[in-house]
Amino acid sequence: MPFYVSPEQQMKDKADYARKGIARGRSVVVLQYDDGILFVADNPSRALHKISEIYDRIAFAAVGKYNEFENLRLGGVRYADINGYQYDRRDVTARGLANVYAQSLGTIFTETNKPYEVELVVAEVGDDAETDQIYRLTFDGSVADEHGYVAMGGQADAVAQSLKDGYREGASLASALRTAVRALEAQDSERRLEATSLEVAVLDRNREHRLFRRLSAARIGDLLSAADEGASGGASGGSGPGAGEGGEGVEGADGG
Amino acid sequence: MASHDSQFGRLPGLFASPDTSSFTEFLGSYSPELLPGRRTPPSSRVGDDIPHGTTIVAVSFPGGVVVAGDRRATAGNVIAQRDIEKVFRADEFSAIAIAGTAGIGLEMVRLFQVELEHYEKREGRTLSVEGKANRLATMVRQNLGMAMQGLAVVPLFAGYDEERDEGRIFSYDPAGGRYEERDFYSVGSGSVFARGALKKLYREDLSAEDAGLVCVQALYDAADDDSATGGPDLTRGIFPVVASVTSEGYRRLGEDEVGALARAVVDGRYESPGGPTAPLR
Numbered sequence: 053m054p055f056y057v058s059p060e061q062q063m064k065d066k067a068d069y070a071r072k073g074i075a076r077g078r079s080v081v082v083l084q085y086d087d088g089i090l091f092v093a094d095n096p097s098r099a100l101h102k103i104s105e106i107y108d109r110i111a112f113a114a115v116g117k118y119n120e121f122e123n124l125r126l127g128g129v130r131y132a133d134i135n136g137y138q139y140d141r142r143d144v145t146a147r148g149l150a151n152v153y154a155q156s157l158g159t160i161f162t163e164t165n166k167p168y169e170v171e172l173v174v175a176e177v178g179d180d181a182e183t184d185q186i187y188r189l190t191f192d193g194s195v196a197d198e199h200g201y202v203a204m205g206g207q208a209d210a211v212a213q214s215l216k217d218g219y220r221e222g223a224s225l226a227s228a229l230r231t232a233v234r235a236l237e238a239q240d241s242e243r244r245l246e247a248t249s250l251e252v253a254v255l256d257r258n259r260e261h262r263l264f265r266r267l268s269a270a271r272i273g274d275l276l277s278a279a280d281e282g283a284s285g286g287a288s289g290g291s292g293p294g295a296g297e298g299g300e301g302v303e304g305a306d307g308g
Numbered sequence: 309m310a311s312h313d314s315q316f317g318r319l320p321g322l323f324a325s326p327d328t329s330s331f332t333e334f335l336g337s338y339s340p341e342l343l344p345g346r347r348t349p350p351s352s353r354v355g356d357d358i359p360h361g362t363t364i365v366a367v368s369f370p371g372g373v374v375v376a377g378d379r380r381a382t383a384g385n386v387i388a389q390r391d392i393e394k395v396f397r398a399d400e401f402s403a404i405a406i407a408g409t410a411g412i413g414l415e416m417v418r419l420f421q422v423e424l425e426h427y428e429k430r431e432g433r434t435l436s437v438e439g440k441a442n443r444l445a446t447m448v449r450q451n452l453g454m455a456m457q458g459l460a461v462v463p464l465f466a467g468y469d470e471e472r473d474e475g476r477i478f479s480y481d482p483a484g485g486r487y488e489e490r491d492f493y494s495v496g497s498g499s500v501f502a503r504g505a506l507k508k509l510y511r512e513d514l515s516a517e518d519a520g521l522v523c524v525q526a527l528y529d530a531a532d533d534d535s536a537t538g539g540p541d542l543t544r545g546i547f548p549v550v551a552s553v554t555s556e557g558y559r560r561l562g563e564d565e566v567g568a569l570a571r572a573v574v575d576g577r578y579e580s581p582g583g584p585t586a587p588l589r
Contacts, residue, residue, distance in 0.1 A: 105429055129429045133331055134338065137422050262425075 066167045070191035073169030074116045074204075079211045080173070081235055082113055083201035083219060084184055085228035087258055088177045092232040093251040094206070094239065103253045105264035107132040107144045109176050111255050115205025116170035116191075124153060124172065146176030150187035150195055158193025167191050171204045177255035177263055181222065207239045214238035225254065229272070230279035247273040331426035332419060332447070344415055345450030354458045359388035361413060363498035363530045363537040364395065364405040365506060365523050366466045366477045368491055369514040372554030373466040373475025375403045376523035378498070378531060379546050380538030381410050390538060395549040397558040399424040402440055402467035403551050407496030412454060413461040416447055437467040441478040441486055449484025462495050468553045475553060492522075498530030498537035505529035508586040520550045520561060524569045525583055540570035 078094040080102055091113050093102040102121075103113045106128050114121035131152055136144045153172060161167045172189040186198040201219045203211035214235035223231065229252065236250075237243045252267040259265065267275070328334055332343065340346050364377040377394035380387060388410075396417050398404040404420055406413035423443060428434050435443065444465050451461055465478040477489040492510050494502040505526040514522065524540070527548050531539035540547050547566040552559050561569075577583065 099432075101432065126430055129426065130334060130338075133422050133426045133429075134335070137331075137335075137418065138339075138342065 063162075066161065067192065070161075070167045070169050074171050074191065075206060075208070077115050077205050079203055079206035079208060079236055079239055080113050080115050081201065081203050081211060081215065081232045082173045082175060082186060082198075083215065083228055083232055084181055084186075084199075084221070085225050085254075086181070086222045087225065087254075087256050088263070089175050089184055089186065089255045090225065090228050090232060091173075091175075091251075091253045091255075092229065092236065094236045094245060094249065095251040096249040097251075101251060103251055103266075105253075105262065106149065106174070107136065108141055108261060109178075109255060109263050110144065110146050110149065111175055111253065111264050113173040113175070113204075114170055117168070120168045121170040121172065124156065124168075124170065127156070128153065128174075146174050146185045146187060150174045150189060153189050154193045154195045156193070157189060157191060161192040173198075173202055173204065175255065177257050179257065203235060210238045210240075211235045226275040226279040226282065229275050230283070233276065247276065329427045329430040330443075331423045334426075335419075343450075344412065344419065344447075344454075347454075349453035349457045349459070352457070356384040358459070359383045359392075359410040360536070361392060361394045361407050361410045361496065363494065363496035363502055363527060363534065364407050364464050365494040365499075365502050365526045365530075366405070366464055366489075366492060367506065367510060367514070367519045367522050367526075368466075368475040368477060369516055369519040370512070371473060371475070372468055372516060372519075372552055373403075373477060374516065374519040374523055374550060374552045375405050375464065375466045376520070376527060376548050376550040377405050378527050378538045378548050379541070380531075380536065382536045385535075387538075390541065390544070391546050393549050395551050395560075396421070397551070397560070398440065398465070398467075399428065399434065400557045401434070401470070401553060402437070402465065403553050403558055404444070405464045405466075406461055407464070407499075408461040409454075409459040412451060412459055413463070416451070416461055416463065420444055420447060437469045437476055440467060441465050441488075444478075445480060445484045445486040448480045448482065452483055455482035464493065464495050466553055468555060468557075470555070473555065494526065494530075496530075496537070498527075498534030501533045502526040502530040502537075505583065509584065516552050516554065520552065520566075521569055521572070523550055524548055524566070524573050528573050528577065529583060540574055542571070542574060 080093040082091050091103040095102050100118060104125055106112050112125055112128055128149055131149055132144045157168060168191050170191060175186045178184045186202060188196045188198050188202050201215045203215055218231040218234055233245050237245055247269045250272055252272050254265055255263045256265055336343050359381040361381050362378060366373060366375045375395050379391050381389040381392040395405040398421055404417055406417060460482045462480055467476055469476050477493050479487050479489050479493050492506040509522045509525055528539055531537040547570040550561045550566050
């Protein structure tokens with residue numbers, strides 16, 4: 053063995069490598085609104101999704117290398133379907149899925165040369181905002197229990213800052229979407245996002261059976277202009293800065 | 309680090325097993341004991357004492373299809389259950405109904421539902437109507453060994469075809485034969501009587517509501533002549549399950565809607581016990 057590399061150094065190199073890969077892409081935002089959980093990705097592709105349905109009340113959002121997170125998504129669908137089939141549909145939970153992902157990512161991170169360059173959110177919508185669950189998983193398998201909003205990938209810090217300023221609990225879909233798009237535009241100063249360059253989906257607790265729904269570009273456009281009218285029309289609601297409760301810090305792993 | 313499989317800790321094979329979007333195929337490699345087709349059929353023929361579901365009907369109308377089933381399950385000459393459900397949502401745009409051994413049929417329905425949803429989530433698109441019908445044919449065929457021992461299941465599959473903007477009906481035989489039916493069809497013990505009624509009552513310009521009414525009339529006629537088919541139970545408020553599939557998706561008619569249809573049919577039978585008469589020429 054020609055060179056000795058300490059385990060600390062090895063882990064640090066891997067983590068740096070993964071972080072760099074993740075920061076190269078574009079951001080994804082997940083936030084709660086009055087009827088559920090909203091997912092918004094800066095993703096013009098109609099075919100390659102960053103946001104997907106996992107089960108009745110559970111959805112998945114990811115950033116990083118497509119083939120890697122797609123592999124995790126497909127495995128997650130299997131996990132959910134097999135558990136729902138063996139037991140009952142109610143027995144499939146985001147917490148269970150987050151654990152499986154944490155195990156997988158952790159093992160890959162420590163035992164292979166190349167860690168996965170991905171970051172995930174697994175979210176489950178509850179009967180009210182209190183019982184919504186949002187888990188954020190990083191490349192090394194750590195899990196964080198988030199509340200309110202999450203930003204990941206690309207210039208995640210800038211996006212999170214904008215979300216922190218704009219996020220308001222119990223916002224309507226239109227105003228939450230406006231907050232999310234504004235946050236994604238904070239990735240860099242010139243960025244303007246049109247409805248067609250966004251991938252948007254919701255877990256809507258008022259729906260029946262399968263709660264995941266993608267929004268069409270037309271619907272996104274309508275919602276955004278509704279939010280803008282609401283704001284310029286002097287309505288005090290709007291999407292302006294409010295007393296953002298905010299998610300826990302990026303590394304914060306609040307047990308829950 | 310041993311094999312590639314153990315990379316994924318708690319659920320080996322979940323991520324690494326053959327890349328398929330078929331849930332059944334995955335189940336076969338992940339936990340084969342859960343697959344109905346892998347079980348050894350009983351060595352001798354099973355008698356009548358396992359509950360059997362009876363009559364189901366389907367009628368197409370412009371823009372969709374209606375599927376309905378009575379609520380009776382029988383075990384020999386005993387009514388095993390008077391409110392069993394035999395018509396189910398397969399996915400957003402299709403319905404499945406079962407006749408035959410209830411336990412095996414219900415398992416087939418559950419597996420079929422997961423199969424369609426699993427494919428849809430993994431591939432990001434739904435299967436074509438034919439794709440779904442073929443998938444179901446494979447499942448029926450896997451049950452052939454059981455069917456030979458008296459545990460047959462014969463489903464009826466109905467879906468809305470987006471390209472043609474019409475409802476389509478598929479029937480099966482226990483060997484997995486898949487047949488597309490025109491206009492209407494019926495399976496189960498009372499199906500001979502139901503089909504006779506459907507033949508006289510069907511017309512091409514039925515509305516969705518009238519197609520439902522035709523189904524309830526046909527089920528009444530089946531119950532009239534087949535002891536294993538249950539008629540509308542007005543005293544207990546148990547009515548057939550009626551569901552429609554159109555461009556709007558799958559919709560099961562509410563208890564009040566079916567109740568109104570069933571009461572109309574029963575009331576009509578006081579006047580004319582044989583039901584509506586068809587013109588002679």
